[in-house]
Amino acid sequence: MPQQAEAATLGIWVFLATEVLFFSGMLLAYAVLRKAYPAGFAEASRETKIVIGTINTAVLLTSSATMAWAVHAAEAGHRRLLAWLLAATAALGLVFLALKGVEYSQEYDEHLVPGLNFSSASPHEHAIELFYFLYFGLTGIHALHLTIGIVVVAVVAVRAWRAAFAPAYYTPVEITGLYWHFVDLVWIFLYPLIYLNGRSGG
Amino acid sequence: MSKALRHLALAWLGLVLLLVLTLGLSYLPLGSANIVVALTIAMAKGVIVVLIFMKLAHSPPLTWIFAGAGLFWLALLFGLSFTDYATRAGFPPQP
Numbered sequence: 315m316p317q318q319a320e321a322a323t324l325g326i327w328v329f330l331a332t333e334v335l336f337f338s339g340m341l342l343a344y345a346v347l348r349k350a351y352p353a354g355f356a357e358a359s360r361e362t363k364i365v366i367g368t369i370n371t372a373v374l375l376t377s378s379a380t381m382a383w384a385v386h387a388a389e390a391g392h393r394r395l396l397a398w399l400l401a402a403t404a405a406l407g408l409v410f411l412a413l414k415g416v417e418y419s420q421e422y423d424e425h426l427v428p429g430l431n432f433s434s435a436s437p438h439e440h441a442i443e444l445f446y447f448l449y450f451g452l453t454g455i456h457a458l459h460l461t462i463g464i465v466v467v468a469v470v471a472v473r474a475w476r477a478a479f480a481p482a483y484y485t486p487v488e489i490t491g492l493y494w495h496f497v498d499l500v501w502i503f504l505y506p507l508i509y510l511n512g513r514s515g516g
Numbered sequence: 517m518s519k520a521l522r523h524l525a526l527a528w529l530g531l532v533l534l535l536v537l538t539l540g541l542s543y544l545p546l547g548s549a550n551i552v553v554a555l556t557i558a559m560a561k562g563v564i565v566v567l568i569f570m571k572l573a574h575s576p577p578l579t580w581i582f583a584g585a586g587l588f589w590l591a592l593l594f595g596l597s598f599t600d601y602a603t604r605a606g607f608p609p610q611p
Contacts, residue, residue: 331589332586333586335586345598368539382568383521385571492570495565499565499566503555510550513550
């Protein structure tokens with residue numbers, strides 16, 4: 315049994331290593347384009363919604379803490395606490411998505427969506443459009459991962475409530491947690507690249 | 517509160533403090549050092565998440581190798597790409 319749990323954990327780490335590369339393509343594009351058009355990227359970053367972005371970072375960090383606490387509760391065999399902590403984690407994920415939706419709608423109103431309504435009067439117009447193309451690509455893929463995470467965490471929460479787990483077996487809680495932390499990890503790096511870049515100038 | 521729970525609480529507190537720190541520092545005019553500071557703090561947050569929340573600190577060596585493989589391919593992707601982009605004359609091309 316410990317060997318089975320270890321194999322499952324190792325499997326999700328392999329998956330997460332491939333996920334790193336899934337995001338890396340766009341991160342590399344960001345790095346290259348930021349180097350090519352520093353002024354345009356700084357100007358584009360300054361137009362992002364820093365208040366929502368910062369609150370959302372705090373929300374996601376907190377959701378990772380409740381998730382880690384949930385794994386701890388599973389180890390200790392606290393069934394109700396486990397179910398409630400998983401529910402709290404999923405709820406924080408929903409808060410993140412709701413705020414992200416508000417942000418997207420503001421950006422739509424400000425004509426910042428490439429392919430739909432992008433327009434800018436800045437001399438760096440093209441670099442700003444490239445930035446927002448990557449912004450919607452990266453945050454959209456991240457939001458998709460988070461949505462999948464919320465569904466999985468919710469399913470695991472229901473199973474936990476129905477006493478599917480015990481201190482001897484809680485592998486689904488553990489590997490769901492690893493996936494959730496990975497999604498948080500991606501956001502930890504997106505936050506400075508999207509929101510903090512260029513704040514000190516201009 | 518058990519020791520493990522105390523560690524989780526401290527990790528969360530550390531993450532939130534680092535978030536406040538990186539937000540504040542991003543408004544200081546440090547020139548090209550701004551992005552270095554921001555990414556260093558992001559890496560510190562990442563280490564906390566990976567070691568404590570993802571329990572890598574208490575995982576067997578094989579898990580370390582698998583986690584390290586992800587970083588290794590990432591380093592290859594960026595390293596080899598920037599041997600070109602960081603050294604190419606006339607990048608970006610001027611119209």
